Amino acid sequence: MTAPHPAISNAAAHPAEQSRDRPTALLASLLDAGADAPPFAVIRREHDATLDVLVGEVVDVDLLADIPLDGDEVLALVPFRQVRERGFEAHDDGAPIRCLVVRERAVLPVAEAIELLPRHPIAVDLDVDVSDEAYADIVRRVIQEEIGRGEGANFVIRREFVGEVDVPPSTAVLGWLRALLEHEQGAFWTFAVHTPGLAAVGATPERHVSSIDGLVSMNPISGTFRHDVLTEADAETSVDERLLAFLHDVKEREELVMVVDEELKMMSAVCPEGGRIRGPFLKRMSRLTHTEYLLEGHSDLDPREVLRRTMFAPTVTGSPMGNACSVIARHEPTARGYYAGxxxxxxxxxxxxxxDAPILIRTAYLRDGRVSVPVGATLVRHSDPVGEVAETRAKAAGMLTALGAIPRADAAARPTAPGTAAPGTAAPSVGPNAAPDAGATATATATAVDPHAELLAARNDQLAAFWRSPQHAHEPRGRSALVIDANDDFTTMLAHQLRHLGLDVRLVPWHEAPDAASEDLVVFGPGPGDPRDAADPRIARLRELIAARLEADRPLLAVCLSHQVLSDLAGLELAPLPTPRQGVQLPIEVFGETAAIGFYNTFSALAPDGSTTRRLDLEVASDATTGVVHALRGRGVASVQGHLESVTSPDGLALLERLVDGVLAGAKV
Structure with a gap:
């Protein structure tokens, strides 16, 4: 389905000159100029019957804050290396933030544009830079060495299809744009851009972030259903039956919820009142169907700051974000360029x-005659290496077909998903809670008749209502809390929920946390890594801080990694789980009450349920069969392994309030 998006200001709102005498004249002039064409962009937004032709001058800048917002419309290609502005790791290829400052523009119907664009774009022979076998080996290593060692929940590793072309870049991207407009569907943006030394063309399905009249929206998309026949068993099964199996698939559902959690972290950092989720929806494209949510909140931040705080989408990096960037640097030997920016x-x-900022995926780049189409798969604990290889090829198929690397006849023979619109038209949106937009009629009709709408809506029954409804704060308690971030932005969601509960909250990174905090409550947050690794400065510092708080006999709450550190200080055994629990929801018993909570952990403390820790005299709540510790409590002390703030924790807020009330009262919860 396609999630609704806010309207973008029309042509009259732009100071750039409206083009020439006829709407088609500006596009025709670019075609006539060939190799001498000035910098331009041609953009069609989802559901629009028109596209924009934008011509201007190029300005390169180093920082997002330097993007020249001086009254003109500006288009900015933001490279992946920009995550360094958030302190994250990335191979540095020196790619600039390339800005097109618009001086002239035209709006014309898509059908007229298609007639003008080159009819027979040059075909390109492409090969992969990483073989199928080598990519499958990378998948195995990431599952074993990264997810299996607690470095995160999911990671996206890219490979590229590469080749060469000897026609002018402006001609090539406009020809390929025509192919995408004619044959691809469901894209959030379909576009071509031409600048000195760099041209690109794409049909990206996913908005990263938009901020329109103060309404911030993000659009996490994950879960991929391939329409093509993959096995002999597939050939004997209808597309409808295979789509139904996809919607029931645990791996695909967990994959989507994990990226929703990651983007809610960003929304909580950008929007004072947090974010609200809508969906899920189906996004149908020519060869793939994805599942997606829409997240919304309000902010008065400068749009460049909104962009900085949300770099970059977990659907193209992984989570937690900081560690995902480090994992990418370890497993991708070269810089990403603009891919995933x-x-x-x-x-x-x-x-x-x-x-309005879509993600740079499903995009081909042309530099110095070299064409590259980067693509990645989201790797989770359930990932099948062969299946992830196939997913990268399926994701690239639409772009490869436009480039002529896959014969059109082969592409046309592939089945499409039920409800798919005709080529060149907007695919209907399907799912609960669809808001009015350009496709509102199609959405309402599709939702009413689509047999999967009820199944999609039922997914929300297992999610936290807090993130699905307006979040009204409690009355201020007159109590303060310090939240310590241990390299996982889940703490932004945790801080938001604590503010909702009436606390005055300050959030600091672990390396800036004071030895003796003055706040009424200190909440030690989650993070990646092995809690037994005393050589890790972050783990060592958490031990020091928790020990100091215990020594001061001041209220504290520890979550996930910090819960494990507290467990170690209390004398409990720590060990890796047989299978990592990343994005897994479990019903657990917490001191007499059952709660459905989401987990993101590879390690766990072990102790009998109802026992008391050898040190610190803490009571244990654990699984009666396995001894995996769910929570600890003592006077003014509590800890929990699960992520109470996660969208996967429908009982999380109630349990958080119970724990906070107990530790602030100086009693057992």
């Missing part, structure tokens, strides 16, 4: 600027 459109308004 964003193509941000800054539109001037009476109040300042709006921004």
């Amino acid at each position: 964003v193509f941000a459109r800054f539109t001037p308004t009476a109040a300042g600027y709006d921004v």
Whole structure:
């Protein structure tokens, strides 16, 4: 399905000159110019019957804050290396933030544009830089060495299809754009951009972030259903039956929920009132169907700061974000360039600027005659290496077909998903809670008749209601809390929930946390890694801080990794789980009450249920069969292994309030 998106200001709102005498004249002039074409972008947004032709001048800048928002419309290609602005690791290829400052523009119907664009774009022979076998080996290593050692829940590793072409870049991308407009569907943006030394064309399915009149939206997409026949068994099964099996698939559902959690972290950092989720929806494209959610919140931040705080989408990196970037650097030997960055459109308004920024995926790049199509798969604990290889090829298929690397006849023979629109038209949106937009009629009709709408809606029964409804704060308690971030932005969601519960909250990274915090409550947050690794400065510092708080006999709450560190200080055994629990929801008993909670852990403390720890005299709540510790409690002390703040924790907020009330009262919860 396609999630609704806010409207973008129309042509009259832009100070750039409206083009020439006829809407088609500007596009025709670019075609006539060939190799001498000025910098331009051509963009069609989802559901629009028109596209925009934008011509201007190029300005390269180093930082997001330097993007020149001086009254003109600006398009900015933001490379992946920009995550370094958030302190994350990335191979540095020196790619600039390339800005197109718009001086001239035109709006014309898609059908007229297609007639003007080159009819027979040159075909390109492409090969992969990493073989299928080598990529499958990478998948295995990431599962074993990264997810299996607690470095995170999911990671996206890329491979590239590469080749060469000897026609002018402007001609090539406009020809390939025509093929995408004619044969791809369901894309959030379909676009071509041409600048000195760099051209690109794509049909990206996913908005990363937009901020329109203060409404911030993110659009996490994950879970991939391939329409093509993969096995002999598939050939004997209808597309409808295979789609139904996909919607029931645990791996695909968990994959989507994990990226929703990751983007809710970002929304909590950008929007004072947090984010609200809508969906899930189906997004149907020509060869793939994805599942997606829409996240919404309000912010008055500068759009460049919104972009900085949300770099980059977990659907193209993984989670937690900081560790995901480090894992990418370990397993991808070369820089990503603009892959997994964003193509941000800054539109001037009476109040300042709006921004609309899709993710740079399903995109081909052309530099010095070399064509590359990067693509990645999301690797989770359930991933099948052969299946992930197939997923990368399926994700690249639409772009490869437009480039002529897959014969059109072969592509046309592939089955499409039920409900798919005709080529060149908008695919209907399907799912609960679809808001009015350009496809509102199609959405309402599809939701009413689609047999999967009820199944999609039922997914929300297992999610936290807190993130699905307006979040009204409690009355202030007059109590303060310090939340310590241990390299996992889940703490932004945790801080948001604590504010909701009426606490005055301050959030600090672990290396800036004071030895003796003055706040009424200190919450030690989750993070990646092995809690037994005393050589890790982060683990060592958490031990020091928790020990100091215990020594001061001041209220504390520890979550996930910090719960494990507390367990170690209390004398409990720590060990890896037989199978990592990443994005897994479990019903657990916590001191007499059952709660459905989401888990993201590879390690666990072990002790009998109802026992008391050898040190610190803490009571244990654990699984009666396995001894895996769910929680600890003592006077003014509590800890929990699960992520109470996660969207996968429907009982998380209630348990958080219970724990907070107990430790602040100086009693057992």
